[in-house]
Amino acid sequence: MTSLTWRYHTLIQALLSRGPLKEEEFHEVFIGVSGKNPVRHQKVFNEALLRINNALAYVQFELRACRNQYDGKVYYGVVNNVADEQSKLGTKYSAPQIAFYKGVIDAIINDVGLEGAISNIDALNVRLENQIVLGQASQDSTAKLPTAFKLFNMSQKEKTLQELIKDRWLCQTSSDKIGLGIRSFFDLRGWFRTNEVPSCDVCNEAGVKASVCPKEGCPVRIHDYCLKEKFSKRTGTGASCSGCGTEWPLPEYESEEIDENNTTSPDESQIASANPVLRDLRNAKTEKFDSSQDASQRKRRRICKPEPAEMVEAPRRGRPRARKA
Amino acid sequence: MEEEYSQLDISIQEKDKLVAEVIRYVLFKTHQSSGCPIRREELTQIVTKNYHQRSLPSLVINEAREKLSSIFGFDMKELNRMRPSSNRPAARASQQSNADAKSYVIISKLPADQYTKYVENKEASHLTGFAFVVIGIIHLAGGKLSEENIWHQLKKLGISESDERNPIFGNCKQTLDMLVQQRYLQKEKVTGPEGNIVMYELAERALDESISAELKKYISQVWDNEEIKLLFNLHTVLFQSLKYLY
Numbered sequence: 001m002t003s004l005t006w007r008y009h010t011l012i013q014a015l016l017s018r019g020p021l022k023e024e025e026f027h028e029v030f031i032g033v034s035g036k037n038p039v040r041h042q043k044v045f046n047e048a049l050l051r052i053n054n055a056l057a058y059v060q061f062e063l064r065a066c067r068n069q070y071d072g073k074v075y076y077g078v079v080n081n082v083a084d085e086q087s088k089l090g091t092k093y094s095a096p097q098i099a100f101y102k103g104v105i106d107a108i109i110n111d112v113g114l115e116g117a118i119s120n121i122d123a124l125n126v127r128l129e130n131q132i133v134l135g136q137a138s139q140d141s142t143a144k145l146p147t148a149f150k151l152f153n154m155s156q157k158e159k160t161l162q163e164l165i166k167d168r169w170l171c172q173t174s175s176d177k178i179g180l181g182i183r184s185f186f187d188l189r190g191w192f193r194t195n196e197v198p199s200c201d202v203c204n205e206a207g208v209k210a211s212v213c214p215k216e217g218c219p220v221r222i223h224d225y226c227l228k229e230k231f232s233k234r235t236g237t238g239a240s241c242s243g244c245g246t247e248w249p250l251p252e253y254e255s256e257e258i259d260e261n262n263t264t265s266p267d268e269s270q271i272a273s274a275n276p277v278l279r280d281l282r283n284a285k286t287e288k289f290d291s292s293q294d295a296s297q298r299k300r301r302r303i304c305k306p307e308p309a310e311m312v313e314a315p316r317r318g319r320p321r322a323r324k325a
Numbered sequence: 326m327e328e329e330y331s332q333l334d335i336s337i338q339e340k341d342k343l344v345a346e347v348i349r350y351v352l353f354k355t356h357q358s359s360g361c362p363i364r365r366e367e368l369t370q371i372v373t374k375n376y377h378q379r380s381l382p383s384l385v386i387n388e389a390r391e392k393l394s395s396i397f398g399f400d401m402k403e404l405n406r407m408r409p410s411s412n413r414p415a416a417r418a419s420q421q422s423n424a425d426a427k428s429y430v431i432i433s434k435l436p437a438d439q440y441t442k443y444v445e446n447k448e449a450s451h452l453t454g455f456a457f458v459v460i461g462i463i464h465l466a467g468g469k470l471s472e473e474n475i476w477h478q479l480k481k482l483g484i485s486e487s488d489e490r491n492p493i494f495g496n497c498k499q500t501l502d503m504l505v506q507q508r509y510l511q512k513e514k515v516t517g518p519e520g521n522i523v524m525y526e527l528a529e530r531a532l533d534e535s536i537s538a539e540l541k542k543y544i545s546q547v548w549d550n551e552e553i554k555l556l557f558n559l560h561t562v563l564f565q566s567l568k569y570l571y
Contacts, residue, residue: 003395006435010435010444013440017445018445019446033443060345089354090357092359
């Protein structure tokens with residue numbers, strides 16, 4: 001096993017301490033420790049990541065890239081690949097809070113419109129009972145609910161929601177809805193597969209926020225940024241569905257940055273697939289972080305989590321709110 | 326190293342698995358507890374749960390320490406749990422490192438400027454700042470200060486004991502208690518002439534050489550500033566610090 005130098009340690013520690021970093025931010029650190037810009041020195045960059053992953057494999061961690069599906073931006077993070085006794089410790093959230101998170105995730109995944117987001121109200125109305133460990137009798141399940149769960153009221157849900165957004169497990173989308181945070185995209189890869197969330201036809205990652213084929217009944221879905229990347233480069237030929245051939249209208253993309261980013265963002269699979277051992281590791285062991293057997297969420301930040309300071313009030317633009325006690 | 330393990334009738338794979346478990350425990354627990362020291366017993370338990378060879382826990386913990394250093398650049402520092410000074414028996418006895426009192430924290434080995442520039446989570450700087458100020462105040466007071474006095478000083482910074490919704494710290498009392506859990510401070514009830522008072526004293530983590538050197542440097546910089554001297558109405562503290570620094 002290789003011993004890493006301070007340059008690699010800085011990269012790893014930065015991600016552990018600050019959480020997932022945007023590509024530019026991670027590149028900044030890389031330039032700082034190596035003097036080389038990953039954009040112009042892709043080989044050096046990829047080799048460095050490979051070296052890091054060879055070392056991290058010892059403890060079943062991995063440094064990889066992941067896309068925020070709402071804006072298509074690439075992030076880098078260190079993730080845990082195995083749900084075991086130790087990783088179950090790695091969360092500051094309580095059992096009801098984790099059940100709440102899982103409920104919100106479920107609701108987001110099942111969002112029919114494939115916006116990958118649900119309204120604030122829907123999030124707050126998530127019921128914890130549905131997240132209780134499998135194996136309990138479905139009838140009379142309320143009676144078997146632990147006290148902590150029963151006492152988890154609306155204001156606690158609100159507070160938890162804000163905390164989850166702050167910690168980036170959930171996010172507030174541009175249309176003021178609740179979506180998956182970047183940490184969830186990193187951690188839930190395996191969970192998406194287990195729960196058969198349909199993948200994007202282009203990149204094969206779960207299509208949480210994606211466009212569906214305009215033809216009714218055709219299951220193909222593609223991320224907006226994947227659509228743009230695949231079809232915008234072609235002049236003349238329009239976009240068409242790879243499954244049924246129907247013409248596919250390109251989405252109105254909010255930021256035009258995605259075209260510039262195409263040249264810089266590395267192929268996510270490149271990092272791991274270069275090393276067949278890692279590839280096997282990822283496929284075999286990417287179980288979902290919050291496995292259904294045991295509610296847990298793993299985050300790795302070395303420094304204290306700040307106390308809930310500024311509670312970001314979701315702007316309520318005159319929306320009627322049905323408040324349940 | 327391998328010979329030692331082979332003598333213990335454990336395969337390399339099993340050993341590697343144990344070492345990885347210990348490392349993972351240290352990393353996840355540190356995150357969950359926001360950096361509170363981890364007792365050695367917690368680590369030995371990981372090994373003794375399934376293996377009963379006597380010397381195995383030490384070997385595994387040592388290797389975990391090495392790997393935390395070589396893979397992550399973390400120094401797994403050993404701390405000996407101190408007892409409050411009024412409880413301590415004769416100086417000799419307290420210096421015996423009792424295996425039960427050993428605990429560990431992980432510290433980055435990166436140089437400070439590097440750490441600040443690339444690694445530090447700026448969102449948590451308010452907590453680091455708070456820790457620095459509190460440790461500094463107690464340091465200047467000679468290493469020990471009453472609870473009342475601490476809050477008196479913190480009030481000047483706008484932090485009050487009863488404030489549970491401080492815009493920066495949330496629950497201020499909890500923020501101070503966190504420093505006790507992280508073993509920067511220790512708390513003790515002392516029976517005084519006016520009844521029971523709570524004393525805060527510097528604990529093993531704050532007394533570490535690296536920290537006290539930085540503190541002294543910083544305090545002397547602050548104290549060089551005439552305007553600050555005038556602003557700060559800390560008569561007794563000034564007296565104490567003069568004794569302390571010169």
